[in-house]
Amino acid sequence: MRAIVYARNGGSEVLQLVERSRTDPGPGQVRVRVAVSGVNPTDWKTRHSGNGPVSPSGLVPNQDGAGVVDAVGAGVDPARVGERVWIWEAAWQRPDGTAQEEVVLPARQAVPLPAGASFDLGASLGIPAMTAHRALTVHPQGPAALGPSALAGRTVLVAGGAGAVGHAAIELARWSGANVVSTVSSPEKAALAAAAGAHHVVNYREPAVAAAIGKAAPDGVHLVVEVNPAANAELNQQVLAPNGVVAIYARTGDEQLTVPVRPLMAANACLQFILVYTMPDTAKLQAVTDITAAAAAGALRVGTDAGLPLHRFRLDQTAAAHDAVEAGVVGKVLVDVTRNP
Numbered sequence: 001m002r003a004i005v006y007a008r009n010g011g012s013e014v015l016q017l018v019e020r021s022r023t024d025p026g027p028g029q030v031r032v033r034v035a036v037s038g039v040n041p042t043d044w045k046t047r048h049s050g051n052g053p054v055s056p057s058g059l060v061p062n063q064d065g066a067g068v069v070d071a072v073g074a075g076v077d078p079a080r081v082g083e084r085v086w087i088w089e090a091a092w093q094r095p096d097g098t099a100q101e102e103v104v105l106p107a108r109q110a111v112p113l114p115a116g117a118s119f120d121l122g123a124s125l126g127i128p129a130m131t132a133h134r135a136l137t138v139h140p141q142g143p144a145a146l147g148p149s150a151l152a153g154r155t156v157l158v159a160g161g162a163g164a165v166g167h168a169a170i171e172l173a174r175w176s177g178a179n180v181v182s183t184v185s186s187p188e189k190a191a192l193a194a195a196a197g198a199h200h201v202v203n204y205r206e207p208a209v210a211a212a213i214g215k216a217a218p219d220g221v222h223l224v225v226e227v228n229p230a231a232n233a234e235l236n237q238q239v240l241a242p243n244g245v246v247a248i249y250a251r252t253g254d255e256q257l258t259v260p261v262r263p264l265m266a267a268n269a270c271l272q273f274i275l276v277y278t279m280p281d282t283a284k285l286q287a288v289t290d291i292t293a294a295a296a297a298g299a300l301r302v303g304t305d306a307g308l309p310l311h312r313f314r315l316d317q318t319a320a321a322h323d324a325v326e327a328g329v330v331g332k333v334l335v336d337v338t339r340n341p
Contacts, residue, residue, distance in 0.1 A: 003100030003300045004318045005058030010019035012153045012319035012326075022118035024105050025073035030107045031086060037098040037318075037335040038123035038165070041250075044322040055095055061318070062335070066100030066122025069110060074200075076107045081176070085110040086122030086295075088130060092277050098123075099318050101337055111288055111301040116291075119312060124164070124302045125291055126330045131276045132169035133287035135225040135247035136176070142223065142245075143176075144283075146290045152176035155217040156232050156288065157239065158182040160227040161193030161201065164332055165249060167308045168300065169225040170196040175299035183209070187247075189330065196307030212239040220244060229271075232254045242267050249274040308332050 001022055009125045025031045041055050043061050064333040065087040069080045090096030090105050113122050129256050136156065137143060143150040145314065154171040160166040161182030173180045174197035182198040184190045190201045200216035202209055213221065213235075220241025226232060248257075248271060257269070276284075294300045300319040302308045309331030 001101040002315060003060050004315065005060055006047055006054065007056060007058040008054055009048060011048065012044070012046065012322045015319045015322065016058075017145045017316050017318075018058075018237075020100065022102060022209055025071050025104045027078070028068045028076060028107055029073040030076055030080060030110050030112050031071040031102055031104045032065070032067045032087060033070045033102050033338040034065045034098050034100065035119040036066050036068040036123040037062045037337050038126060039321050039325050039333040039335060040064065040127045041266050042089075042127060042208040043097070044326045047322065054196045057095070059091070059095050060097040060100050060103075061091060061100050061322070062097040062099040063089055063125030063163065064123055065090060065337070066105070066113065067337075068120040070102070072107070073100065080107070083110075084113040084119075084122075086113050086117075086125050087111075087162055088126040089277065099315065099335060099337070101315075108285075111292055114292060116298075118302075120334060121295060121300065121302050123334055125295070125300065126306070127276055129162040129172070129291045129300065130287045131138050131165050131274060132225065133290060134163075134274050134276060134279050134283055135169060135249055136172055136223065136338040137283070137286070138247050138274070139223050139245045141243065142269070145286055146176045147173055147293065151176040153224040155179040155241070157213065157217070157224045158193075158198065159225060159232055160184070161196060161198055162189035162204070163227060164221060164308065166193070166225065166227065167196050169311055170198050170307070171300050172294060174198075175297065179217065181213055181221070183213075192307040192309075192330070194307070195305060204235070210235055213239045217241075218273050225249070226251045229257050233257060233259055237269075240267060240269055243269070245270045245295065246270055247272045247274055248254040263274075291303070302332060310334055312336060
């Protein structure tokens, strides 16, 4: 089978297309014939810098994907063969990601795709949707699960609503009944955030941003889904409601985050940092359940009309796909893995 591997860390030039032998699933595992692989910033960052030495046999990148189960190991229901699935954390602490025609992984990490959900949608869930779910469920007075009315009466501010995580956060928050505000940097991105379902979209490059958010959220923002904590620290302080939470899932560059202690203390504010890989297992499983339900309800969508343009690459163009994500392309980057996806 064809696979993309890298035997050393570095730029996208280290990615190579090779032929590999088929692997049979072991106990508790399934083998998925991958139709579409999703690319996230974490994929190129891990390839570039790594978390330790790379095995001489190489690593296969990409955490997310979608395809069809074609074999199961001992202890897994044989009826799962032929099942359409979406994949999460394929390459986390494992050598085999989804940038290959077949991937073997624990059965729980291949989740049944709802009827009508495309492989493109399935490959776009994983890291973005699970990160967004965690951000929306860390408020100590909020829900641990998402669904209709779970966030009713709350205002959620999604910073960077045109990004993949921001897009998922808007959709999940809207599905859960929140008043959704999003900040963006251009009219084009504003259109994408609105298409995703944001009730109010504010261009943060324009004057009086805090006032515009305040108009959309007169009682303050209860929860911020934050992509750029240092740049937005002052704004968040201005718009956060008492007992509000800023859920931080990313950073820009290597800057330090400096916050004023007294105002945040007076507001009983909380800064919650998020990394999907190390969040509690119970939170991961709840996210998988709720994300699948949202996909079944049509609340999670992809494509330009849904606010998340798709950028497609062939398997042998995986290096270019990684480069596109590293360059900050707006939308979701997908790799068509099988010859006839």
